[in-house]
Amino acid sequence: AEYLAEIPHAIARHELELFYQPIVDLRDGRILAEEALLRWRHPIRGLLTPASFQTLLNHHAWGPIVQDQVLSLALDHLARTHDVPGYLSVNFTGPQLRGASTARHILRRLEARDIPFHRLCVEVTESVALDLGIAEVIEALELLHTAGVRVALDDFGTGYASLQHLRLFPIDVIKIDRSFVCTTVHSENDADKIAHSIVSLGQSLDKLVIAEGVETDEQRRRLIEFGCRTGQGYLFSRPLLESELPPRGTRL
Numbered sequence: 001a002e003y004l005a006e007i008p009h010a011i012a013r014h015e016l017e018l019f020y021q022p023i024v025d026l027r028d029g030r031i032l033a034e035e036a037l038l039r040w041r042h043p044i045r046g047l048l049t050p051a052s053f054q055t056l057l058n059h060h061a062w063g064p065i066v067q068d069q070v071l072s073l074a075l076d077h078l079a080r081t082h083d084v085p086g087y088l089s090v091n092f093t094g095p096q097l098r099g100a101s102t103a104r105h106i107l108r109r110l111e112a113r114d115i116p117f118h119r120l121c122v123e124v125t126e127s128v129a130l131d132l133g134i135a136e137v138i139e140a141l142e143l144l145h146t147a148g149v150r151v152a153l154d155d156f157g158t159g160y161a162s163l164q165h166l167r168l169f170p171i172d173v174i175k176i177d178r179s180f181v182c183t184t185v186h187s188e189n190d191a192d193k194i195a196h197s198i199v200s201l202g203q204s205l206d207k208l209v210i211a212e213g214v215e216t217d218e219q220r221r222r223l224i225e226f227g228c229r230t231g232q233g234y235l236f237s238r239p240l241l242e243s244e245l246p247p248r249g250t251r252l
C-alpha cells in the first residue's frame, strides 16, 4: 500500500519492466518459450520483485492498470520476436482476469498488434479459487482459450482446489510448483512422488506439463524419468533482461 502513490510516476517514467525466464526442453536445454516476470526498477529502492508490491497488483483500481502495462510490454516483446516459434507466458492474478470484457480487451490488443493468439499464454495462479468470482475467471479463460490463447495453471499443487481447477478451467499447460521440484532429491521422497503424479495426471489429461524451479541436474534427470519434458529454473537460466535473452531454439 505504501507504493500506491508512486505508481503513476512508475508508469510515466517507464520504471516497470519485464524480465524473461527461458522455458526449455529438459532433455537438450533448447529454449521453447519464455515466462515474463514483472520488475519495478525503483529509483531509490532498486529492482523490486512483485513480492514487495503484491498489494498493488491486487488493488481494485491500480491492479488492472499495472497489468495493462505488463500486457503492453509483453506485446512489444512479442512484436519484436514475430514469426519465431514458441510463446510468451504472462502472469495474471484472478482479479485481473475477470469476465468477458477483460478477455476481449486482451484479444483486441493482440489483434491491434497483429500478434497471433497462440503466441500468448496466460498464466493463472491457483489461489484464484479462493476468490468468490471464480465464475468470472472461468468466463474470461473460456473466451481466451476458444480464441487460441494458451492457458497455464501456475503453482499447480499448492492451491486448495487444484483438481477442481483442472476440471473447471480450460487448461493447456500445468506448471508444477517448485516446492515439489526444489527439494534436495537424493532419494524417493513425498515431493518427488507428488511431482511424478502430477506429470502422470497431466499426460493422461493431454496437457503440457512444465516443471518450475529446476535447479540441479539431478532434478532435471528425475523429471525426465517421470516423463516431464519441459521446465524452467536456475539450472538453465535466471530471469533475464530482454537484451540478455538468447533466441528461441538456443540450447542452454
Ligand code: G
Binding pocket: 036, 037, 038, 049, 050, 051, 057, 067, 070, 090, 091, 092, 093, 096, 125, 154, 239
Ligand atoms: O520472479 P518472481 O519474484 O518475479 O515472481 C514472484 C511472483 O510474482 C510470482 O508468483 C509471479 O507469478 C508473480 N508475477 C510476476 N510477474 C507478474 C505480473 O506481470 N503480473 C502478475 N499479476 N504477477 C506477476
Ligand code: G
Binding pocket: 021, 037, 091, 154, 155, 178, 182, 212, 213, 214, 215, 232, 233, 234, 235, 238, 239
Ligand atoms: O509463481 P511463479 O511461478 O509465476 O513465479 C516464478 C518465481 O520463481 C519467480 O519469482 C522466479 O524468479 C522464481 N524462480 C525461477 N526459477 C527459479 C529457481 O530455479 N529456483 C527458485 N527458487 N526460484 C525460481
Ligand code: MN
Binding pocket: 035, 091, 123, 154
Ligand atoms: Mn508463473
Ligand code: NA
Binding pocket: 154, 155, 156, 175, 176, 177, 178, 212
Ligand atoms: Na509457480
